[in-house]
Amino acid sequence: MAIVPEGIFKFIMTPRTLSKNIALLACIVAAHACLSSLNAQSGYHESVPAPTYSEISYGDGPRNVFDFWQADSDSPTPLALVIHGGGWNGGSKELLHKFVDTQKLLDSGISVAAINYRLIKHSRDLEPPVRGPLYDAARALQFLRYHAEKYNIDKTRVAATGGSAGACTSLWLAYHDDLSDPNSADPILRESTRLSCVAALRAQTSLDPMQMKKWIPNVTYGAHAFGLESFDEFLAERKKILPWINEYSPYSLLTADDPATYLHYTIAPGTGKNKGDYTHSASFGTGLLESLQEHNIPAELNYPGAPNVTHNNATDYLIATLSK
Numbered sequence: 001m002a003i004v005p006e007g008i009f010k011f012i013m014t015p016r017t018l019s020k021n022i023a024l025l026a027c028i029v030a031a032h033a034c035l036s037s038l039n040a041q042s043g044y045h046e047s048v049p050a051p052t053y054s055e056i057s058y059g060d061g062p063r064n065v066f067d068f069w070q071a072d073s074d075s076p077t078p079l080a081l082v083i084h085g086g087g088w089n090g091g092s093k094e095l096l097h098k099f100v101d102t103q104k105l106l107d108s109g110i111s112v113a114a115i116n117y118r119l120i121k122h123s124r125d126l127e128p129p130v131r132g133p134l135y136d137a138a139r140a141l142q143f144l145r146y147h148a149e150k151y152n153i154d155k156t157r158v159a160a161t162g163g164s165a166g167a168c169t170s171l172w173l174a175y176h177d178d179l180s181d182p183n184s185a186d187p188i189l190r191e192s193t194r195l196s197c198v199a200a201l202r203a204q205t206s207l208d209p210m211q212m213k214k215w216i217p218n219v220t221y222g223a224h225a226f227g228l229e230s231f232d233e234f235l236a237e238r239k240k241i242l243p244w245i246n247e248y249s250p251y252s253l254l255t256a257d258d259p260a261t262y263l264h265y266t267i268a269p270g271t272g273k274n275k276g277d278y279t280h281s282a283s284f285g286t287g288l289l290e291s292l293q294e295h296n297i298p299a300e301l302n303y304p305g306a307p308n309v310t311h312n313n314a315t316d317y318l319i320a321t322l323s324k
Helices: 006-012 014-041 093-096 100-107 130-145 163-177 209-215 231-236 238-248 283-294 316-322
Strands: 053-057 063-070 077-083 111-116 155-164 197-201 261-262 300-303
Touching: 014 283, 063 100, 063 130, 063 155, 063 316, 077 130, 077 163, 093 111, 093 238, 100 111, 100 316, 111 130, 130 155, 155 163, 155 316, 163 197, 163 261, 197 283, 209 238, 231 238, 261 283, 283 300
Parallel strands: 077 111, 077 155, 155 197, 197 261, 261 300
Antiparallel strands: 053 063, 063 111
């Protein structure tokens, strides 16, 4: 059932304008119902407006698609690239509302793109399998930059954000050297993958099993990223696959020229202590924050009880940072 804002209802009940406002009410209810219907059909939460463009292909695979929300602006707008979570094993772009407030970003003049990507199960022919989802995210970013004029994007103001595995991917993009290949036959791959800032929600900031074990003793996450079956095997094979770990672990890639970083967790840290939901513990955040501070990179870590918090969520951080 459509909900009519209280102020509108009071306005409608003014006797002198009753008949006209009944018609207005009908239009509002119909528009709300239409929007809700469109969202239901698209799979998005009712708080997410209808995309400007849907199911745009940025690669060859069936999951290489994105939806795009174009902010109303006469000049090129910043872009928030949203990468869904799901352990690289599931999830979809339709989880967008769990990571950002799309309408608030649009109202602030920031366009939004939400992507799908290959999952681990689609990438078992790659070494390591995590290369699939991570490089898909990079290509989506390059595709959007290549078509910046069409989507009215300012290439110099692009951020990545997402939750859990999507947050890890966002950090990987932020800290990896530019993947641009100026000599590529594919013009899309000539575009930069560097970011203006990154906002990571419940991120796994490292994929090094020894480092994770130090931060969170009962952690068992990450083996699947490298095609392994268990965390014990992950530890046993660590030395052998260390080049892969260093290539795909955000913490290992961090250097002083990397962009400003916002980290948000709903579970407080306890470095060196067991955590129930170890996959999303803020101990991942405190570990990365130390390195960010050592590299003099602007950083903010938000969790229950955290000190020095300026932005309540990723949306507020992106608006403040991309609007500069």
